[in-house]
Amino acid sequence: MNTTIGARFKLDYSGFSLDVDLDLPGRGVTALFGHSGSGKTTLLRCIAGLERVADGFLQVNGAVWQDDAKRIYLPTHQRPLGYVFQEASLFPHLNVRRNLEYGMKRVPASERRVSLDQAIELLGIGALLAQKPGTLSGGERQRVGIARALAVSPKILLMDEPLVALDLARKQEILPYLEHLHDELEIPILYVSHAPDEVARLADHIVVMDGGRVLANGPLSETLARLDLPIRLGEDAGVVVDAIVGMRDKKWHLLRADFAGGGLWVRDMGAAMGEPVRIRILARDVSLALARPDNTSILNQLHGKVVALADDTHPSLALIRLQVGDVPLLGRVTKLSADTLGLAPGKSVWVQVKSVALMR
Numbered sequence: 001m002n003t004t005i006g007a008r009f010k011l012d013y014s015g016f017s018l019d020v021d022l023d024l025p026g027r028g029v030t031a032l033f034g035h036s037g038s039g040k041t042t043l044l045r046c047i048a049g050l051e052r053v054a055d056g057f058l059q060v061n062g063a064v065w066q067d068d069a070k071r072i073y074l075p076t077h078q079r080p081l082g083y084v085f086q087e088a089s090l091f092p093h094l095n096v097r098r099n100l101e102y103g104m105k106r107v108p109a110s111e112r113r114v115s116l117d118q119a120i121e122l123l124g125i126g127a128l129l130a131q132k133p134g135t136l137s138g139g140e141r142q143r144v145g146i147a148r149a150l151a152v153s154p155k156i157l158l159m160d161e162p163l164v165a166l167d168l169a170r171k172q173e174i175l176p177y178l179e180h181l182h183d184e185l186e187i188p189i190l191y192v193s194h195a196p197d198e199v200a201r202l203a204d205h206i207v208v209m210d211g212g213r214v215l216a217n218g219p220l221s222e223t224l225a226r227l228d229l230p231i232r233l234g235e236d237a238g239v240v241v242d243a244i245v246g247m248r249d250k251k252w253h254l255l256r257a258d259f260a261g262g263g264l265w266v267r268d269m270g271a272a273m274g275e276p277v278r279i280r281i282l283a284r285d286v287s288l289a290l291a292r293p294d295n296t297s298i299l300n301q302l303h304g305k306v307v308a309l310a311d312d313t314h315p316s317l318a319l320i321r322l323q324v325g326d327v328p329l330l331g332r333v334t335k336l337s338a339d340t341l342g343l344a345p346g347k348s349v350w351v352q353v354k355s356v357a358l359m360r
């Protein structure tokens with residue numbers, strides 16, 4: 001079976017045009033990332049059939065929903081998709097259960113792949129079923145909105161900054177449910193966000209957009225480590241590394257996350273031995289030395305080599321792409337230090353990682 005998503009759309013507004021030709025994985029979470037106005041929502045709307053573009057093409061895991069060259073065009077209501085907006089628009093006069101059932105009624109029983117009970121369980125909203133939307137918190141409302149999108153048994157889930165209207169505490173509350181979706185469902189998710197931490201936590205794949213064009217489209221860790229992209233993540237530039245828990249140090253409450261390039265100690269948040277974890281390493285937390293530093297408080301030191309150097313956000317700074325084992329990392333150092341250390345492609349270095357965040 002074809003397990004990809006193909007999307008080709010061109011659209012012109014006065015002052016903005018969208019021109020994308022994308023091949024995406026047909027499973028997992030793909031982040032659509034870019035500045036405000038880069039066209040992320042417009043792309044989702046094209047996929048949903050909410051923008052009628054001439055000469056568009058869309059196939060989702062083998063099913064063609066639009067191919068204007070062949071006069072194929074499924075209107076929105078015939079596209080089996082779930083759409084989660086920034087704020088859930090629930091029917092205020094219906095309780096949570098009725099809101100969920102409303103969406104489900106559209107789907108013939110034979111095509112239901114996500115049961116109502118499963119959606120309720122995945123989003124942890126069992127205790128809210130009798131409540132009216134007006135009595136829910138923003139985070140709860142959003143969880144109901146996501147469950148409702150799932151209840152239509154979508155073949156793709158489109159999520160447009162689902163956390164943007166929530167405060168930090170509500171975001172933290174909802175993120176584990178989103179991870180759950182990722183782990184439990186086979187449904188591909190396109191997730192619009194301009195929050196790098198959300199992308200680092202949830203995505204497997206990333207599409208970086210700018211001015212209605214695709215700047216990059218690739219697996220998350222490789223793409224975040226590219227130097228040739230004007231992603232301008234600034235303080236957020238950095239990579240994610242998928243690892244497994246290889247050791248636990250009970251005395252010091254630390255876990256060692258092992259990956260192909262070595263091991264990194266992180267705070268012990270309770271993951272089991274052998275469990276997959278994702279860590280995020282920001283470029284600003286990586287410094288370099290030519291010899292293995294001793295007498296340092298920095299626990300994590302890895303041996304690697306310089307792959308490439310690039311200008312950074314300020315003329316005093318350089319962004320360095322490193323390779324540790326076969327894993328790419330980014331480091332940020334002053335150009336003065338880069339010059340003093342003679343950093344150049346191929347140079348062997350000790351990579352000191354000051355801080356590692358456990359994302360999941």
Ligand SMILES: Nc1ncnc2c1ncn2[C@@H]1O[C@H](COP(=O)(O)OP(=O)(O)OP(=O)(O)O)[C@@H](O)[C@H]1O
Nearest residue numbers: 013014016034035036037038039040041042043194
């Ligand atoms: N119906 C429309 N008519 C004209 N211009 C539009 C229309 N819809 C969107 N635009 C313009 O298209 C551009 C892209 O908007 P879009 O909402 O897709 O960006 P975005 O990346 O999702 O931004 P944000 O992160 O702020 O939601 C913007 O300049 C917007 O003003």
